[in-house]
Amino acid sequence: METRIATHIETKLFYSIIKYLSKRNWYFSKPKWKITIEYSPKIFDKGMDFDFYQLENNEENILFVWTNWFGGELKATTKNIEIIEKKFGVSFEFGAPEFLHNTNIIEDMKELLDFKK
Numbered sequence: 001m002e003t004r005i006a007t008h009i010e011t012k013l014f015y016s017i018i019k020y021l022s023k024r025n026w027y028f029s030k031p032k033w034k035i036t037i038e039y040s041p042k043i044f045d046k047g048m049d050f051d052f053y054q055l056e057n058n059e060e061n062i063l064f065v066w067t068n069w070f071g072g073e074l075k076a077t078t079k080n081i082e083i084i085e086k087k088f089g090v091s092f093e094f095g096a097p098e099f100l101h102n103t104n105i106i107e108d109m110k111e112l113l114d115f116k117k
Contacts, residue, residue, distance in 0.1 A: 006074040006092030014072030033057045065099040075100040
């Protein structure tokens with residue numbers, strides 16, 4: 001499946017998407033998305049300077065990174081990005097990502113993450 005990375009997502013929208021996906025059955029009969037990895041709440045700058053989430057739904061996942069400098073990034077299949085854009089009435093920007101271009105981001109950050117599986 002083709003993935004894309006949306007960039008420069010405004011903070012309020014970024015967190016609204018995560019909240020919506022993790023709280024509802026948002027797409028037909030699929031179960032809700034579960035937060036399986038999160039930037040640890042024990043880290044002092046969580047949500048102030050940096051944040052990270054991985055949401056999973058069966059075989060699919062969506063990665064989210066946020067910084068106070070660049071806003072949010074979202075990496076998902078093209079299909080899921082289009083569904084999110086439609087639900088929230090937005091058109092994402094697809095510029096050069098600061099973080100999600102790194103295919104090893106979870107491994108590189110594992111000491112700072114909480115794994116919820």
